[in-house]
Structure formats: C-alpha cells, structure tokens
Amino acid sequence: MAGFVAVSAMLATALALVATAHLVHRAVSGVSCPVVAGPFESGLRPTVHAASRYHARWYTVTLLFLAFDVEMLFMYPWAVVVRSAGVGSIVEMFLFLGVLMAGVVYAWREGAFRWA
Amino acid sequence: MGLSDVLARWATSRPHTLLVASPGTTATRLAVERWCRGRGAVLAASPNDADVLAVTEPADGVLASAVEELWRQMPDPRAQVRLAAGDDVECRLDQAVAELMTWRPETPPTREDEWVAGRADDEADGHDMSNMAGMDHDAHGAHDMGGTEMPGGLQMADRADDRDGLTLDAVPVALGPVLSCWPTGLVVDVVLQGDLVQQATVRPFDVSVVEDDTWPHHPAAARLDRAADLLALLGWAAVADEARDVRDLLLTSPDDESIGPRTDRVGRRVRRSHVVRSALTGLAVMAGSDARARLISWLSDDDFPIAPAASLEDIVALMVGRDLADARLVMASLPPDLSTLAPRRSMSGGHGA
Numbered sequence: 114m115a116g117f118v119a120v121s122a123m124l125a126t127a128l129a130l131v132a133t134a135h136l137v138h139r140a141v142s143g144v145s146c147p148v149v150a151g152p153f154e155s156g157l158r159p160t161v162h163a164a165s166r167y168h169a170r171w172y173t174v175t176l177l178f179l180a181f182d183v184e185m186l187f188m189y190p191w192a193v194v195v196r197s198a199g200v201g202s203i204v205e206m207f208l209f210l211g212v213l214m215a216g217v218v219y220a221w222r223e224g225a226f227r228w229a
Numbered sequence: 230m231g232l233s234d235v236l237a238r239w240a241t242s243r244p245h246t247l248l249v250a251s252p253g254t255t256a257t258r259l260a261v262e263r264w265c266r267g268r269g270a271v272l273a274a275s276p277n278d279a280d281v282l283a284v285t286e287p288a289d290g291v292l293a294s295a296v297e298e299l300w301r302q303m304p305d306p307r308a309q310v311r312l313a314a315g316d317d318v319e320c321r322l323d324q325a326v327a328e329l330m331t332w333r334p335e336t337p338p339t340r341e342d343e344w345v346a347g348r349a350d351d352e353a354d355g356h357d358m359s360n361m362a363g364m365d366h367d368a369h370g371a372h373d374m375g376g377t378e379m380p381g382g383l384q385m386a387d388r389a390d391d392r393d394g395l396t397l398d399a400v401p402v403a404l405g406p407v408l409s410c411w412p413t414g415l416v417v418d419v420v421l422q423g424d425l426v427q428q429a430t431v432r433p434f435d436v437s438v439v440e441d442d443t444w445p446h447h448p449a450a451a452r453l454d455r456a457a458d459l460l461a462l463l464g465w466a467a468v469a470d471e472a473r474d475v476r477d478l479l480l481t482s483p484d485d486e487s488i489g490p491r492t493d494r495v496g497r498r499v500r501r502s503h504v505v506r507s508a509l510t511g512l513a514v515m516a517g518s519d520a521r522a523r524l525i526s527w528l529s530d531d532d533f534p535i536a537p538a539a540s541l542e543d544i545v546a547l548m549v550g551r552d553l554a555d556a557r558l559v560m561a562s563l564p565p566d567l568s569t570l571a572p573r574r575s576m577s578g579g580h581g582a
Binding site for chain 2: 146171
C-alpha cells in the first residue's frame with residue numbers, strides 16, 4: 114500500500130507542476146490566443162507545403178552507419194574477453210571487419226557516398 | 230502599473246530590428262546599423278524574431294508586398310518605421326521603441342489569422358500568385374489523403390526525377406527580396422530536392438534603385454562590407470562584426486591609425502581559418518577565382534581586388550547542384566550591381582527630378 118501512496122504523490126506533484134506552469138503562462142502572456150501567421154519565405158508567400166523528403170544521400174549513409182553499429186554490438190563483448198581468448202580471437206574479429214569493409218568498398222564503388 | 234512599466238523597459242532594452250534596406254540606400258542602412266550597435270539592439274533575420282520593422286524608402290515593386298507580408302508575420306508588440314533619405318534615423322527609431330514600450334494588448338484582439346488575411350489581400354489587389362513551379366493542380370489525387378486539407382491550403386510539392394533515378398519531391402523556394410546577407414529586392418526562385426538546388430531562375434528585377442554615393446567614394450569600405458556579409462553568412466559573427474566596425478571607422482574617420490592593423494588582423498584570421506578554407510574553396514568559380522580568393526582579396530590592401538564581371542544568369546547558374554547554404558554563399562561572394570538592372574527609375578535623395 115505504501116508504494117501506491119508514493120506513486121500517487123508523485124503523480125499529483127507532476128500534475129500540480131504542469132498546471133502551475135499553464136496558469137502562470139495564462140496570467141503572464143499578453144494575449145490569450147496567439148496570431149496565426151504564415152512561415153517566413155523571404156517576404157513572399159510560400160506556394161507549396163514545406164514538408165518534403167530528405168535527399169537520398171542521407172539514407173545511404175544512415176544504412177552504412179547501421180551496419181557498423183551492429184558490428185560494434187559484436188565488438189563490445191569481444192573487447193572484454195579478447196585478452197583471455199588469445200590471438201585467435203583477434204584474427205577472427207579482423208576477418209569479420211574485413212568482410213564488412215568489402216561491403217563498404219562495394220557501396221563506395223556503387224556511388225552510395227556521392228555527395229551533392 | 231509599475232511592474233508592467235519595469236518589465237516593458239527591460240523588454241525593450243535590446244529591440245530586435247528587421248531592416249529592409251532598398252537597394253542603394255546605403256547611408257540610411259549604415260545609420261540603422263550604427264543605432265543598433267549603439268543601443269545593443271540586434272538585427273533580426275526573420276519577422277518572427279523582430280520587434281521593429283525598419284524600411285528605407287522607396288520600397289517598391291516586389292519589396293512593397295514583401296514588406297506588407299513581413300509586417301503581417303511579426304508578432305505583437307511591433308512597430309514600423311519608414312525612413313526617407315534625410316531623416317533623423319536615431320530619433321525615429323527611438324520613437325518606435327517608445328511605441329513598443331507603451332503597447333498594451335487590444336481587447337478584442339484584431340489580429341487573428343494573418344495567413345488568411347494575407348491571401349484575402351492578395352486576391353483583392355489582383356496580384357498574380359507567385360511562381361508556381363512544381364505545383365500541379367491536376368495531380369491532387371496522388372497527394373490527397375482521403376480529402377484532408379493541408380494546413381494553410383498549400384498542397385505538398387510535386388515530385389520530379391533526381392540524379393539517381395529516384396523521384397524526389399521538388400520544392401520551389403524563393404530566395405527572396407528580404408533575406409539576410411542577400412541583395413535586397415533580388416528574387417531567385419530555386420527548386421530544391423532534399424536540400425540540393427536543381428534549378429535556379431532570377432525573377433525580373435522591378436525595384437527602383439536609389440543612386441548611391443557612399444560606396445563609389447569609399448571602395449575600401451565597400452569591400453569590407455561585402456566581406457562582412459560573406460563572413461556573417463558563414464556564421465563567423467565575431468570577425469564579421471569586426472569588419473563592420475572597421476568599415477564604419479573608414480567612413481567616419483579614415484585617418485585613424487588602427488584601421489590598417491585591424492584590417493590586417495581580420496585578413497590574417499580569415500586566411501588561417503580551416504572553416505573558411507573548406508567552405509569556400511572551389512565555390513563560385515568565376516574567371517579563375519573562387520570565393521575564398523575573392524574574400525581574401527577584399528580583406529587585403531589591394532586597390533584592385535578580384536571582382537569578375539558576372540551577369541545574374543551566370544551567378545545563378547553556379548548555384549545549381551549546390552545545397553542551399555552554398556547557394557547563398559555564391560550570391561554573397563559575387564555581389565551583383567543592382568543599379569545596372571533597373572534603369573527605369575532612380576530617385577536621388579528627396580523628391581523631384
């Protein structure tokens with residue numbers, strides 16, 4: 114039961130803080146409903162909605178990062194045991210890295226890293 | 230109430246000023262910048278950030294509608310100042326700030342939806358809707374998601390092929406009349422895919438250019454002004470402000486002894502900077518000089534700095550294939566001479582022939 118009291122006290126405190134923030138804003142703000150204005154396009158009115166996709170080059174770099182992120186996931190436990198496991202484990206890990214590097218070189222030659 | 234006055238005085242101690250300087254009105258623009266520096270005011274980059282809108286006369290052509298739109302986009306409290314050639318700039322701006330201090334919210338509020346109000350104004354004046362590149366009214370079906378209305382009534386951009394054989398959204402953006410470190414009044418319509426410029430076209434220039442007598446008599450100060458704009462665009466505000474200080478010193482007391490050493494220091498810092506090197510090398514190559522070479526020549530003692538004669542079409546062609554930041558750097562490193570574009574009307578100083 115004591116746990117519930119603590120949790121509900123925490124919830125009440127959080128709600129009270131949020132409510133206080135809202136009330137202070139209401140009291141202090143000059144106007145109650147802000148003006149709706151368009152986005153700034155150097156003084157002209159925008160003709161299309163600005164939501165658009167990123168250029169494709171960001172996606173290819175992201176995928177490459179993902180591959181190496183997962184590789185790092187394998188390297189963390191390896192780094193802990195490499196000392197006791199010996200030279201063989203180092204060779205194996207570098208073979209693994211070599212395979213990944215082959216993938217990077219392939220992506221490079223296919224133009225995945227071409228910037229603008 | 231005392232507290233309101235205290236808060237108002239504190240709030241207006243550093244007014245954010247959005248400056249719209251018609252092309253050629255150099256003296257007024259420099260006076261406004263001097264007022265800002267003396268007051269601790271900040272030059273705002275967009276109307277959302279601005280408290281005071283300072284416009285130098287004559288702002289006509291596309292600048293007239295741009296100023297109206299900027300005024301609509303500014304949040305309350307706001308003040309507008311129109312500065313003619315012989316005006317006492319400091320006095321007018323101080324009056325504007327005093328106006329800000331006495332502003333109180335209106336009940337009932339008169340400004341509710343400025344986007345809709347702007348569209349109504351456009352239709353009432355019979356203006357042409359600005360460049361519609363990329364917008365295809367017949368392609369609604371592809372974008373309409375069960376008949377939902379996009380905010381502001383704007384549709385999403387249409388798609389076009391890009392260099393990899395994918396179809397990517399092609400967003401038309403106007404690098405427009407009022408933009409920081411951009412020649413005021415010039416409008417370049419670019420089509421962006423992602424953040425890369427695919428097409429760039431210049432709109433016909435219809436703003437009248439006032440005859441300027443500041444820069445032709447002080448070429449060194451003009452070079453420092455251009456260099457300061459380019460450095461500010463690169464984000465190096467400290468060196469840009471130092472360059473502007475030296476520029477003002479050149480105009481007020483040209484025999485000051487500190488000008489030479491200060492210019493040298495600025496030039497040295499720019500030459501040694503890695504950021505400037507990586508950002509500007511190979512950018513905007515025209516007549517054998519790139520942006521970095523031109524910037525360094527502007528900051529040196531050269532009486533004949535590198536200034537390739539480039540038409541607007543050439544400048545704009547250099548933007549294609551670059552990203553948006555590079556496009557603005559291209560324009561800043563090849564500043565066009567706007568007085569050659571609008572020979573229709575040139576007002577000199579006050580009224581009259």
